[in-house]
Amino acid sequence: MGASAEIDYSKRAVITLDVMASQVAQETVLLNLNTASYFGLDEIGSRMWQLATTSASLQAAYEAFLAEYDVEPEMLRGDFTTLLQNLLAAGLIELQ
Numbered sequence: 001m002g003a004s005a006e007i008d009y010s011k012r013a014v015i016t017l018d019v020m021a022s023q024v025a026q027e028t029v030l031l032n033l034n035t036a037s038y039f040g041l042d043e044i045g046s047r048m049w050q051l052a053t054t055s056a057s058l059q060a061a062y063e064a065f066l067a068e069y070d071v072e073p074e075m076l077r078g079d080f081t082t083l084l085q086n087l088l089a090a091g092l093i094e095l096q
Helices: 043-054 058-068 073-089
Strands: 013-015 019-024 027-032 037-041 093-095
Touching: 013 043, 027 043, 037 043, 043 058, 043 073, 058 073, 073 093
Parallel strands: none
Antiparallel strands: 013 093, 019 027, 027 037
16 A cells, blocks of 8 residues: 555544554554564554544544644644555454
């Protein structure tokens, strides 16, 4: 997936079946059992992961994160989109 690929914020993120996620302190460790690839998310990435995978839509997750953190909306949109693209490319989530 290219860096310019658009994310449909009306969809929701679903953790793929081959992924195990574990909270370690303030961080999240993700393991793709299919590829044996391991990924780590820092505190901010972990919160984005939590919101993206539990909210009714990516837009709702974005708005919740925006309400929780003091961040410029455009910067958050870019960072959130990049994280989602990386998660999709790694096979950790799918959009439904």
